[in-house]
Amino acid sequence: DGDCPAVCCADFSAAHLYLAKQPSLRGTLRDSSACEGLKGLAEEQVRICQRQVEAMDSVKHGAELAIEECQHQFHNRRWNCSTLQGLQVFAPNETLPRTRESAFIHAISSAGVAFAVTRACSRGELEKCGCDPASLPHGLSLSSPGFQWSGCSDNLSYGIAFSQAFVDNPERSRGVSSSRALMNLHNNEAGRKVRLVPRCKCHGVSGSCEVRTCWKVMPPFHKVGNVLKEKFEGATEVHPKRVGSRKLLVPKSSRFKPYTAHDLVYLVASPDFCDRDPHSGVFGTSGRQCNRTSHGMDGCELLCCGRGFHTAQAEVVERCSCKFHWCCSVKCKQCRHLVEVHTCR
Numbered sequence: 001d002g003d004c005p006a007v008c009c010a011d012f013s014a015a016h017l018y019l020a021k022q023p024s025l026r027g028t029l030r031d032s033s034a035c036e037g038l039k040g041l042a043e044e045q046v047r048i049c050q051r052q053v054e055a056m057d058s059v060k061h062g063a064e065l066a067i068e069e070c071q072h073q074f075h076n077r078r079w080n081c082s083t084l085q086g087l088q089v090f091a092p093n094e095t096l097p098r099t100r101e102s103a104f105i106h107a108i109s110s111a112g113v114a115f116a117v118t119r120a121c122s123r124g125e126l127e128k129c130g131c132d133p134a135s136l137p138h139g140l141s142l143s144s145p146g147f148q149w150s151g152c153s154d155n156l157s158y159g160i161a162f163s164q165a166f167v168d169n170p171e172r173s174r175g176v177s178s179s180r181a182l183m184n185l186h187n188n189e190a191g192r193k194v195r196l197v198p199r200c201k202c203h204g205v206s207g208s209c210e211v212r213t214c215w216k217v218m219p220p221f222h223k224v225g226n227v228l229k230e231k232f233e234g235a236t237e238v239h240p241k242r243v244g245s246r247k248l249l250v251p252k253s254s255r256f257k258p259y260t261a262h263d264l265v266y267l268v269a270s271p272d273f274c275d276r277d278p279h280s281g282v283f284g285t286s287g288r289q290c291n292r293t294s295h296g297m298d299g300c301e302l303l304c305c306g307r308g309f310h311t312a313q314a315e316v317v318e319r320c321s322c323k324f325h326w327c328c329s330v331k332c333k334q335c336r337h338l339v340e341v342h343t344c345r
């Protein structure tokens, strides 16, 4: 299909991520007819767009958050999430779709949409939702002395419901008989297990905190990314199993502990991501900058897959010997010094 990004999106289930690469939707998406022009969306997603054009900027923003966070979490690993760069995400005979990397992409991108839509609700940007006046945190009551529950908490349940309807749609329409759809749906849901955290403000003479006002907000998206990165490390390898008339994903080995709704699951082990293989969407690590003294994934040994590395001198320019001049400016010199830069062969 000519409308698809460089690699065909027919099999690309987190296709809404493609919205991140499109120019701002605010001006262009004034009316619902523009929804049909959006690339990468499934039929039902186009209909959701038509019903809720105003929410699409949040979907785009959620996709941007997800890509940025993915690249942040993986910047010093062999797979650095650059698959999402040109959005050549899942090439036709891709190695990625059933791996734990794909599990992470699904979880972070469904979290991104829930997060961005929720935020837009609290800011009053969406007609259909606002902030949530009702939800008191567990164990607190409005009658606690010196304590006020303020009117505006993030309405995460709206954002989550939107993400479920929008992000899960291509999987649901594919039918949950496919193992891959089951895997994606599970990981989408795991990504949406974001929890609200209470935030309070003190009132009273010089911060004495006689009265506290509290409300609940989402944690910063980096926190969501950190949690999902941990889930990535501990993801469970599963395989499909018929149980009665249903197909379920069960841990591949009985030695693995059962997974929960919060865990990520994947169907096939990842490749080593060492060598470039454009056909399967793997960039390889040749040319990547590595750290000679680190024993971690960013160390030259592991990152370069034992192929060795080149070392070059690079000049870094920094501000230095800064002096404060009365009044009021700071003048600095420019210092140049050489550093060694190592890149994988």
Ligand SMILES: *[C@@H]1O[C@H](CO)[C@@H](O)[C@H](O)[C@H]1NC(C)=O
Pocket: 128, 129, 130, 131, 132, 133, 155, 157, 158, 161
């Ligand atoms: C918050 O979201 C829930 C679930 O969508 C909805 O029922 C409720 O009305 C929302 N509250 C507000 C104030 O928008």
Ligand SMILES: *[C@@H]1O[C@H](CO)[C@@H](O)[C@H](O)[C@H]1NC(C)=O
Pocket: 071, 075, 080, 081, 082, 283, 284, 285, 286, 287, 288
């Ligand atoms: C990821 O690695 C590839 C090479 O393997 C590089 O071209 C790309 O710039 C890197 N992306 C990020 C976001 O670091």
Ligand SMILES: *[C@@H]1O[C@H](CO)[C@@H](O)[C@H](O)[C@H]1NC(C)=O
Pocket: 291, 292, 293, 294, 295
């Ligand atoms: C390289 O790794 C070492 C050890 O982990 C760390 O202390 C150092 O800051 C790293 N250097 C860079 C440039 O990241």
